[in-house]
Amino acid sequence: MDADMPLLDVRDLRVTLTGSEKDITLVDSVSFTAGAGEILGLVGESGSGKSVTALAIMGLLDMPGLVVSGSVRFRGRELVGLSQRALRHVRGREIAMIFQDPMTAFTPVYTIGWQIDEAIRAHEKISRRDARTRTVKLLNEMGVPDPERTANRYPHQLSGGLRQRAMIAMALSCNPALLIADEPTTALDVTVQAQILDLLRGLRHDYGSGVLLITHDMGVVAETCDDVLVLYSGRMAETGPAAALFARPAHPYTTALLDSIPPLTGPRPARLPSIAGVPPSPAARPSGCAFAPRCHYAHASCTTKPPLIVWEEQEVACVLPTEGHALPPRITAGETP
Amino acid sequence: MLLVLLKRLGQTVFVLFGISVMVFLVFLATPGTDPTSRIAGKNASPQTIERVRHEYGFDRPLPVQYATMMKKLFITQDLASYANRGELVVPELAKAAPITLSLAAGAAVIWVSVSICMGTVAAAFRNTWIDRTLMMIGLVGLSIPVFWLGQVANLITQARFHDTWLFSWVPGPGYIPFSESPLGWFRALVIPWCTLAVLFIGLYARILRADLVSVMDEDFMRTARAKGLSPLRVLLVHGLRTSMISFISMFGMDFAQLIGGGALLTEVVFGLGGVGRLTYQAMGALDLPLIMASVMYSAVFVVLANALVDVIYLVLDPRVRDGR
């Protein structure tokens, strides 16, 4: 494999819902790359197109009326337009996915072990017994206590954290090169959240997998990700290395998201700042900058759609840096300026 | 789990008791008429009437009457049919049961297999013309009175096309015991089976499709696809298996009702001497003891089948097993 070739290269991904009246663009020209062993955070509020992007990469958006265009290259191989039959061999084996709610993501009538065995046997010709051995080993590596007995238990008999570990074990069962984790910690307790994130961070060392982590929680991103892509209303707002983006956010939306994380140290603010208003639905997206109606800095030039420009280490879809009014560097609490 | 079973057992006993009281009230305590003359049948002699009055204790209070009746039905099993020269009712029903069982079992095999195919195919092709056509066929099946469909089937196979190669193998109406000739048994029952199955095919295919379609939106179906399973495996192993739970509970109810005499109309039309036809013949003679006994036994069947279905539920659905 070409060393320069990224693991996943998404170019101009566009997902359109062709309705009876007018077409609605759910994801609008999203481009990013993810490398092996890297964790890329995909951040945005609900409805910003994060999950749709993930499902589009997996080729799982085949409902009538949904049109996926653009390019998704996985190890140089184009996935958009690939037949479902061919995609089936990619799914689970090369790209695996973890879902938000581990309670509903397992089929209730089969044991956890059975379902992981099934995932292994879908891609490899091995015996039931060997599959089970691997399942138990995986569960063990995911920190599931007493893995042999747990494998024989039904989803509803396990706690949320254990279920999510089992889910990750299932996703890793065929050693995928890329793991897409769609809000893997949202449905879990805070303490369990931290454990699961540790697990995900450990994956790149232990398995060398790339991870696409979808979340709405900037705190999770700060703890876990190497690179970040901020989506707003189906469009890219800002992207870049996590460290740079956290230190000097260029998009007002990124700043607003960062402001809504409670500080770890120092005096607690009486009230966390929140972003006024709600994100526009994809059908009612303004023709200019989608964030303009909620932006403190909105002005005349925001009525045209801002292009993605390179600024410092990031790329940002905002006119402020080019107009010479770049946002000031952020001083995060706990850091000395 | 034991507690769940015990609770279920208590419920079953209670419902059985309730049913026996209800049947007793319907048959023997309907306001307005004297039950004695009903039991004794049409044109009974004064002596018979006097004997019946004494035997069933109609001159005594209602609870005593109830106890007498239950003793005659279940313990001594000597409930006699007066209209039919004192024939004992319970053995007569037992003799007719295999015929009803043959009819219901064969129809069940047909309706379960056909409706699973129909429902699954319709769900797989949901909102296409295939789906709409299959569901319309199901609706038509639901709308045909079974006794009339039986007549049409008879008309076609016994008269109009009987002499063509298509239906010349169909024997005349009536039952051929399996022990006598397995092939004859099969031939005699094929048409009744299909007739009886039509209604259930429509009903089950439609319900299964609705269940499958709602299951398809579940997260676990998406997980199964994301694992890289084939669409067929996702639909059958994950979707159908999950939908089967309600399917089976419905099946238990319906099958029990059929065995208990629900197939009466089909048996009458095809001249099959099962429990239902026995009841029908008793109706003509106003032979109340027999009708009462068959209703009572069928209700017992249904209740027991319900309890059995709940046990099967425990096996099929791990969530119920843990009392969730």
Add this chain to the structure above:
Amino acid sequence: MASLALLACMATASLCAPFYARDIAHTDPFRSNVAGSFTLDGQQIDIMQPDDNPLHLGLSPVGPTWRAPFFLGADSQGRDVAARLLYGGRNSLLIAFFAAALCMILSATVGIFAGFFGGVLDMVLSRIMDIMWAVPVYLFAISLSIVTIAQGLKIGPFTIASDNLLLPIFIIALVYIPYAARVVRGRVMTLRNAEFVLAARSLGVPRFRILMVDILPNVTGSLVALAPLLTALALLTESALSFLSIGVQAPAASWGTIIQDGEGLIYTRPMVAMAPGLAIVLVVLALNVLGDTLRDALDVRDSRRENG
């Protein structure tokens, strides 16, 4: 829409029954007329004809003329089947409609009380429903019919004769109460725990007012969607009872009794049994389609059971 039109046609045709019998066919569909004859194209035709068999033994009623008198032929008593079909439709539709309506009223009452007040009342009502539902519907209806058919029903000062249509209406309404009441009860239970009802209760709104303002209007959707299905079930049950001669009593007709009349003639004059059967299939199908449409429009989940 097509189903509504079909239902309207059927109802209108049935209402025109006396008109057809008196002014077009000139027959009395309730009187045996074995020795009679009629004129067709100037020819005198006997109603009872010699059989088609080679020896011409026995008599069969005249077959369909596809013309005004004996449009669909005669039955074994020489009565005009077409006229009886219209009169029969009158009874069948009448019984089905009123039985369904009565069943709706009773089961809505039971379901709402059980679901809304809960507790002991709910337990008692639900158990009674369980018990009634354990007896196969048709068998239950047959039992009730058979005990009332011989002598009618006397409750205190009221007497219902055995040939009164109220009898099948009451019986059919009664046997389907458990089926319909469960649906209503389930809906009411969901509503009772819905947030807007909980909010109203916490504000101290009287229970009766909650029942009338919050619950009743929201149950209506389920009831409306249920109505065509219940009517269809009632029609099927009525025809089955009449087919077994324990529903509508001779000489009155219903589609079920005509199918019964046609059973003996099925191989020689199949039209006698086919016509009413087709009528039942069409009406029930129309009702089912209507029910489906309403259910989709009102978004009520499918749940129906019956047996044959």
